Amino acid sequence: MAQQRRTLIAGNWKMNGSLSANSGLLGDLLAASIESASEVLVCVPSVYLAQCDALLAKTSIAFGAQDVSAHQSGAYTGEVSPAMLADFSCKYVIVGHSERRAYHHESNELVAQKSLQALRSNICPIVCVGETLEQREAGKTNEVVVTQLQAVMDVLDDGALARIVVAYEPVWAIGTGKTATPEMAQEVHAVLRKTLAERSAFAAEKVRILYGGSMKPDNAKELLVMPDIDGGLIGGAALKAVDFLAIIAAA
Numbered sequence: 001m002a003q004q005r006r007t008l009i010a011g012n013w014k015m016n017g018s019l020s021a022n023s024g025l026l027g028d029l030l031a032a033s034i035e036s037a038s039e040v041l042v043c044v045p046s047v048y049l050a051q052c053d054a055l056l057a058k059t060s061i062a063f064g065a066q067d068v069s070a071h072q073s074g075a076y077t078g079e080v081s082p083a084m085l086a087d088f089s090c091k092y093v094i095v096g097h098s099e100r101r102a103y104h105h106e107s108n109e110l111v112a113q114k115s116l117q118a119l120r121s122n123i124c125p126i127v128c129v130g131e132t133l134e135q136r137e138a139g140k141t142n143e144v145v146v147t148q149l150q151a152v153m154d155v156l157d158d159g160a161l162a163r164i165v166v167a168y169e170p171v172w173a174i175g176t177g178k179t180a181t182p183e184m185a186q187e188v189h190a191v192l193r194k195t196l197a198e199r200s201a202f203a204a205e206k207v208r209i210l211y212g213g214s215m216k217p218d219n220a221k222e223l224l225v226m227p228d229i230d231g232g233l234i235g236g237a238a239l240k241a242v243d244f245l246a247i248i249a250a251a
């Protein structure tokens with residue numbers, strides 16, 4: 001990846017964990033005294049943010065959430081606002097993960113609002129984009145991911161845009177063991193970077209574009225050396241300290 005962008009290795013725990021399992025996993029990660037030039041992040045269920053704040057404050061591991069409300073406060077039962085995440089020193093939040101788009105019918109516009117509100121609370125949104133297998137086979141990959149990114153770009157000014165992280169996660173590669181080849185991923189990452197560049201050369205240089213979808217210790221390196229792949233968003237392999245550490249080491 002390009003020199004000017006710091007690699008980000010992010011774990012997405014999804015709906016996994018418990019107080020005791022988390023303390024075991026985080027304890028194993030901390031015990032490894034990670035010495036990496038990369039930024040290391042775990043995105044946990046919101047109820048565990050306080051635990052992360054207690055265990056990870058002043059360590060080299062950052063933590064984030066997996067979703068956030070598009071509103072700052074009010075009558076939105078069950079939602080968690082960006083300001084609440086910020087209360088726990090949370091630095092990042094995943095928005096628009098394909099599981100939320102599919103199971104909670106999140107639209108591009110909603111994902112854009114979540115990104116905007118997160119930034120207003122100084123939380124960096126990790127904006128997920130990606131095509132389904134059907135869309136890929138119909139030759140629509142670029143169109144789908146550009147439309148998803150464009151919706152977020154439309155609500156942000158250039159300064160805010162430069163602060164986001166994008167994650168390209170082909171839906172057919174998530175949790176399936178099927179990974180995009182480095183060339184396939186690079187091609188989409190380059191399209192995303194070009195889309196950013198058409199709006200702001202500065203943002204295109206700054207924004208980190210992560211790859212997600214069955215990233216594992218044995219395929220991480222070949223993906224992470226591609227020029228427009230600036231890190232990984234890792235699901236299953238982030239739940240095992242040895243695997244997550246091996247991916248960090250490969251970066």
Ligand SMILES: O=C(CO)COP(=O)(O)O
Pocket residue numbers: 012097169173174175176177212213214215233234235236237
């Ligand atoms: O969805 C993902 C990360 O957000 C990827 O999950 P897997 O690494 O389990 O395929």
